[in-house]
Amino acid sequence: MDETRYLDRIGQLVEPGEQVRAHAGTEIGGGLKPPPPPDAAAPEVSGRATVSSVLLNLLTPLVTWDRGDRLVDLIGWGIAGRGAAGSAASRLRGAVDPARPDGQLRHTLLAVTDRRLLVCVTGPVKLLSKREDDERSLAETRIAWAAPRAEVTSARVGWHRLNPKRLRIDFTDGSWLAFTVPIAESGRPLRAVAAALTG
Template identity: 80%
Template sequence: MDETSHRARIDQLVEPGERVLAHALAEVGGGLTPPPPPDDVAPDAPGRRTVASVLLNLLVPLATWHGGDRLVDLIGWGTAGRGAPGSAASRLHRALNPARPDGKVRHTLLAVTDRRLLVCVTGAVKVLSNREDDERALAETRVAWSAPRAEVASARVGWHRLNPKRLRIDFTDGSWLAFTVPIAESGRPLRAVAAALSA
């Protein structure tokens, strides 16, 4: 899918009179992210169970436990977001990573308009896709989360470990979430999103 196709679909998703300033295809950065909103939190027993889950996660990577996953993310990738349960970053992350995923891969599309920040999700994508598959995924793109521009405190693109193209979006409630693109892709769209949000 090319940039023109993304822009055309975003133009269909915005409200009448709303002007798109920038957009970028990106994914939530790897690492520790904000906890889910309070209504999505599953009870987690602290103590020895968490230590055991961390050890099992390291010994058996295909087996996953919440506590072990979070520690491995922190060590391997660092922090990709912070915020209290129910904060803007927490709600955004949950919108992109639902509690009961269907196992299908979707891309995330950020868009900044003169009124709000839109975070869109494409339809399911295939690893070896053809033009029809790409068009179908694009046609199924929907707005997963949005926030008024007033809720965004700042946005900037900078280095994080070995990736020079990490977009950090800070919200007025003190939470933040990071987005990245693969190393081989241009960081120009992310910088355009950051500039549009900071203007």
């Protein structure tokens, strides 16, 4: 992902006088994540359905159940975040990773200003896009979630399984969430975000 093309748009989204210190294109890490906020919680599945849902998830991945998905994520990817429903990590995940009824792909951007941590979402992105498509996606970029920098206790980039570029952001309520970039992309923007959050 070309990081520089988003800087001007992020600059348009911040408050007057607010300065962008670092930004990175990223995605929430794969694995077990905090539950969604209470207002977006899915209905619980009975305990007897757990074994059958796990087996069905493995046999037919297009048919999913929440508990089966969570177990497959835990085994395949590990833990990508912790926190109670309604925690900072839960609200962030709910803002960025909601169900997408339109089926459109969107990029996630982290931005650190002198005041806040911003999580932005682009407009719909096409796999084989034209210049007009990219410009429209950029123009539709919006802030999906924001928190004062004081709400972040730490941020660090490190190894997780085979990926050496995973950013973990910890919040004052004890919750945390991880962000990654593909192996082939540079981890420098993630390290810049971590440094801006902790510096």
